[in-house]
Amino acid sequence: MDIIFYHPFFNADKWIAGLQQRLPQARVRVWSPGDDAPADYALVRQPPVAMLQNRRGLKGVFALGAGVDDILAQLRNHPDMLPAGVPLFRLEDTGMGRQMQEYAVYHVLGWFRRFNEYQQQKSEARWQHLRNHSRDAFSIGILGAGVLGRSVAESLKPWGFPLRCWSRTPKNLPGVTSFYGQEQLAEFLSGTQVLINLLPNTLQTVGILNRQLLSQLKPQAFLLNLARGPHLVEDDLLAAMAAGEIKAAALDVFVQEPLPQEHPFWAHPDIAITPHNAAVALPDDAMDYIASAIRQRESGEMPAGRVDLVRGY
Numbered sequence: 317m318d319i320i321f322y323h324p325f326f327n328a329d330k331w332i333a334g335l336q337q338r339l340p341q342a343r344v345r346v347w348s349p350g351d352d353a354p355a356d357y358a359l360v361r362q363p364p365v366a367m368l369q370n371r372r373g374l375k376g377v378f379a380l381g382a383g384v385d386d387i388l389a390q391l392r393n394h395p396d397m398l399p400a401g402v403p404l405f406r407l408e409d410t411g412m413g414r415q416m417q418e419y420a421v422y423h424v425l426g427w428f429r430r431f432n433e434y435q436q437q438k439s440e441a442r443w444q445h446l447r448n449h450s451r452d453a454f455s456i457g458i459l460g461a462g463v464l465g466r467s468v469a470e471s472l473k474p475w476g477f478p479l480r481c482w483s484r485t486p487k488n489l490p491g492v493t494s495f496y497g498q499e500q501l502a503e504f505l506s507g508t509q510v511l512i513n514l515l516p517n518t519l520q521t522v523g524i525l526n527r528q529l530l531s532q533l534k535p536q537a538f539l540l541n542l543a544r545g546p547h548l549v550e551d552d553l554l555a556a557m558a559a560g561e562i563k564a565a566a567l568d569v570f571v572q573e574p575l576p577q578e579h580p581f582w583a584h585p586d587i588a589i590t591p592h593n594a595a596v597a598l599p600d601d602a603m604d605y606i607a608s609a610i611r612q613r614e615s616g617e618m619p620a621g622r623v624d625l626v627r628g629y
């Protein structure tokens with residue numbers, strides 16, 4: 317069995333050794349331009365078209381991340397990039413759920429207890445009690461109730477905030493009020509104090525965090541964008557913050573990455589920034605999943621994690 321690997325910045329030697337150890341019968345090689353020899357499986361991130369197009373023998377492609385928007389965007393421009401009938405898989409959780417939980421809990425509690433405002437007071441040597449937020453009114457709304465959205469909801473349960481989620485199809489999650497579809501979006505937003513975005517980036521969700529949506533949240537709302545930069549219309553966030561509709565935001569992802577030096581987000585006192593590392597797949601967990609999925613595929617089963625190319629996630 318032959319496996320080809322391409323990732324713009326992962327440590328290829330570590331991956332080749334780890335996969336070889338888990339799949340001793342496989343020959344694993346780093347793909348480089350000009351390599352058009354047959355391969356059974358391809359492991360990829362932002363793959364050059366030539367890596368997949370016309371690849372003989374391909375039985376499956378594994379995206380080395382949770383989101384597949386990069387691959388699907390290329391597929392729209394090169395519809396023959398993925399040979400017909402070859403399934404595309406993505407990484408589900410593989411350590412990312414816990415990291416998303418840490419990120420969300422940190423910010424939600426910080427905003428709830430107003431720690432960022434106390435930090436500001438400290439810089440002014442100002443001793444002043446701020447009024448506590450009401451826990452019952454501090455409702456958390458999660459856009460996306462998939463692997464990571466559900467994980468984040470779980471981590472927020474112990475704190476007693478009202479929880480709600482919005483997805484394409486209805487969910488039955490204990491302790492989380494489910495809203496779904498365009499027709500229930502307005503109702504979901506109007507009861508949300510803290511909005512956490514964990515949607516996939518698709519043709520339906522791009523630009524969803526715009527002025528119109530942000531203005532429907534509860535007054536002085538908070539925004540956590542953990543999914544993809546193009547979900548947020550960045551100027552609209554600045555306008556919503558200037559108008560007092562959004563009090564603070566924490567952003568991990570941006571339209572342009574790295575975020576340009578001159579971008580107004582850097583200097584904004586109420587916007588926290590991290591460099592697109594809210595959650596990173598843990599190599600050992602990811603390799604365990606891929607090895608087990610390849611074994612399943614070899615025995616004729618369809619592993620979990622298959623991407624629906626039409627739906628876009």
Ligand SMILES: NC(=O)c1ccc[n+]([C@@H]2O[C@H](COP(=O)([O-])OP(=O)(O)OC[C@H]3O[C@@H](n4cnc5c(N)ncnc54)[C@H](OP(=O)(O)O)[C@@H]3O)[C@@H](O)[C@H]2O)c1
Pocket residue numbers: 382383384408409412459460461462463464465482483484485486497514515516517518520521542543544568569592593594595596629
């Ligand atoms: N910043 C980072 O470091 C980082 C790390 C990992 C992942 N991510 C991002 O997080 C995203 C979510 O990951 P995941 O594993 O949780 O994805 P997932 O399991 O595929 O879940 C996606 C959720 O979004 C919902 N959804 C999709 N399109 C929708 C639409 N048009 N309207 C309403 N709901 C819609 C789905 O609804 P249904 O359940 O009804 O289908 C599902 O609940 C990834 O796509 C990736 O972009 C970011």
